[in-house]
Amino acid sequence: MSNAVIYARYSSGHQREESIEGQIRECTNFAKRNGLTIVEHYIDRAISAKTDDRPSFQQMVADSSKKTFDTIIVYTLDRFARNRYDSAVYKAKLKRNGVRVLSAKENITSDPSGIILESVLEGMAEYYSVELAQKVKRGMTENALACRWASGRIPFGYTIDADKHLHPDPALVPIVQEAFEMYAAGAKIVDIARKINSYHVVTGMGNKFGRSSFDRMIRSETYIGVFKWNDIRKENAIPPIITPELFYKCQARYNARNRKNVARPSAIYLLSGKLRCGCCGGSMCGMSGKSRNGTMHYYYSCYSTRRRTSHCDIGNIRRDEIEHIIAAHAASILKKPINLDIIANQALKTNNSVKNYRLESLIQQEKDLTQKLENCMKAIDQGLVSITLMDRIKQYEADLQSVKNDISLEKIKSNPIQVTKEHIIFFLEKFALLEGEKFKDRIISTMVRDIVIKKEKDGNYLVTVQYNYANSKELPNEESYSVPESIGSQDVELVDNRGVVTNRLRFYPYYFEETFIFTQAS
Template identity: 30%
Template sequence: MQINKLIRAAAYPRYSSDNQREESITAQMRAIEAYCQQKGYVIVDIYPDEELTGTVDRRPEFQRMIDDSYKRLFDVVVVHKLDRFARNRYDSAHYKRILKKNGIKVESVLEQLDGSPESVILESVLEGMAEYYSLNLAREVMKGMFVNAELGIHTGGRPAYGLRVNPETRKYEIDERTYRAVQIYFDGIDNDVPNPAIAARLNEEGFRTQTGEEFTANSFYGWATNRKYKGDYVYNASSAKDEEGKRNTNKKKPESEQTIIPGIIPAIISAEQWDRVNEKFKSRKRTPGRMKAKVVYLLSGKVYCGNCGALYSGNSYKNSKSSENTLLTYYKCQAKCGNTSVRKEDLEQLVMEKLVYNCFTNEGMLDIAKRVQELYLREKKQSMSDVEPIKRELSELNVQIKNWTTAIGAGVMSVIDNIKQAEQRKEALLFALQRAELMDKAKTVDEELVYKVLENKKNSLNSSDENDKKEVLQEYVDRIVIQSSTDINHYDAEITYRVFNGGGEGI
């Protein structure tokens, strides 16, 4: 039986006194609770801000919610209306970006469509533009670093154990104090000596790790595969940074994408021994155990029962009558009202086919490109008018932060929260300023970028990665209603897409 993941919701009701007609905190919570019950969410915390405007982000409960998002305490933030989250569009984009990085969505009770389709596309295009300018700058920096690499000059980072960097030439040299430890390790692996025994010998001979500690069986990570030990200079080997700007240095690019210059570093190990040890190291790796395949339900949270209104959830079980113990997968009404279950593959395939027909046709893509262009010009005009006010506020914030920091030095600790909120506001303003500067560089949106975004989304529907498919479907499908039926082979499904269909959204 498939165990469905519990969706944890954080409720954010906000009431400001500037408009007495606005819904009260209590009324908002009633609507949020009903919404969560319908969606099958469990409310785990409430962050109410009373009599505080949404035009600024200095709201204590709002900031507590953002802080808690880093702790992964909930999966979705539910608001009554989107303007409850933030009325300042830059704050809204900034904090939604933070929540997205932390794996958290923002949903509205009254506005089921969180952002128009063209705004979603525009965000993707702007991200692509930002990536282009960033890569272009990085490319110029990399040119100089590649020249150094070709000369064998150290380009940064800690040298491999057994090597050192000449302070004058900046080139690699053999470290006379430690290189012998590398040879002992390679001789040991070459002769099938286990890592604990190699570590024990190095400790007995007085060798220590780069941090001054004794060697253990786990101290040799990366040694057997480090090409520098046979004299090869390897550069640009680490994988690219992720969307948060972090790099996993343990994950390497394919050798075809790395810069490898043979024989430019003094070799500690012969090429023949390095090749033998490298092959033995690969064979030593454990064969990963077979993990039970996780079923990815592409339409989770989107399928509703037309009979009772409850949410459908993913459900799977093994077919005991099958000689191969086949896994059967369905979407099933959570309320068990008697409405038919639907086969996972049938419904998902139907929804993907209709999505391609409605959105990824030439007509649909032309319509999207036109709408994105119009939205971009409006956004750019607004962004340009906001630049000077943003710069003024940044200047004022810097002065405030400096004064508060001085106050802390004088022992006034009560200003710590002020500094924290000011720093968060500063981050949001810098995000807005960077966005405006990016838009200032391009008069219009390149339609090829729009098509590229759409093509990538279309291709994702044909991807072997189920999570790629799910991301697109979650973005473009609003809801699916399974009409009342008792026959799994015959039922009506009403599918509402967030797409363009000859100029409008379609069902």
């Protein structure tokens, strides 16, 4: 039996553990049906899949290099990532470690047509995520223009009235002011948090103050009277708690502390795990270097040659040029209606409906909060009125509004939509029409399965690409074409941080043609 891990996630801070339990139950049943042994659970709570800044997710990716498991099971693909770019990047990393990602509720097979469907489903998740955000945004914009607090945690130091306007809490204002003054004077964050906690107060989430909660407070312009939501920013819209002079003094210290921690983004190689050397059969890995004039150069190099386990004449292949050529050829396939029809028919066979446990969890939370509010109102009717009770009512109302917003979003996203042939064709057509980096990313991750590049006697390169759809007489899944030798590189001096030459390459200028001579291998 193969070893597998389960990755479960929910995005809303108002969701409960039942959402995680439901995901784990379905993933465990899936593992039993497919002969997989679960060895670990990785769980992220109240974190969106729109970002890859998820602690358990990152730990899981790091652990994949230990070779203790070869399969990751998710409830649905949008639990893994709701961003096609992140999905492609992390699946490439996992693939290099011999790990695959399986969906428990989306019946996606490991054959080529299953990969096509997986890409379409991920694209739909991203598409509906954007669409539902736009629909909710219209209603929330009106609230923001009136400076009404939309939803979520209320900033520490403020209360909210019946019209959703923020007002300073007299009991908390001195604490906020003291925290800002201590930070501006150079006090350590741990000492400030300890001081705040000594007053026996909690954050909007009901927790003690720590570094993350303090960071949110110290960076918030709310405390100088600025109301912000999305791209709406209104000054003097909220009663301020501290002066602008004190606030900006704190920002100067905060920025100076964090400026040195800014990391450079890593280079992305879209063909990693797909591109192989036609000489020795080894993988082509991404390489980069800086020339004497400071220009960065990116290319693919045979891993075996680099490790000196073999000698190949493939040389170094310029990253941007080879990625663009392969993506453009793949896109040309999707621009033919007959090809789209064949691919969509193949992918449609693997589709299966999915039950939305997240929506069920949100609806249950709505019922629970409504019941709590009713209980509070009954207590008031019986004459049991207190400051604590009124604070709870305000918090329940804020939580209920937030949950209702989440339900509206989830209903839009999961509107009973059966994936049809037309849906698949629509998304594949959109992939073919994209431009720039997103064009290369989506086309390559969706269409391309394997690439072999080999240097020919005339100096040009022969590229053979295998695509993610089943082979047929009408549409062969393999294509071979010649690429000019100008994608190779020689005689450019790459230097390290000390200016020492580390490699010599020469990069020829290369210009793309708008059309390709397209012939499929028999």
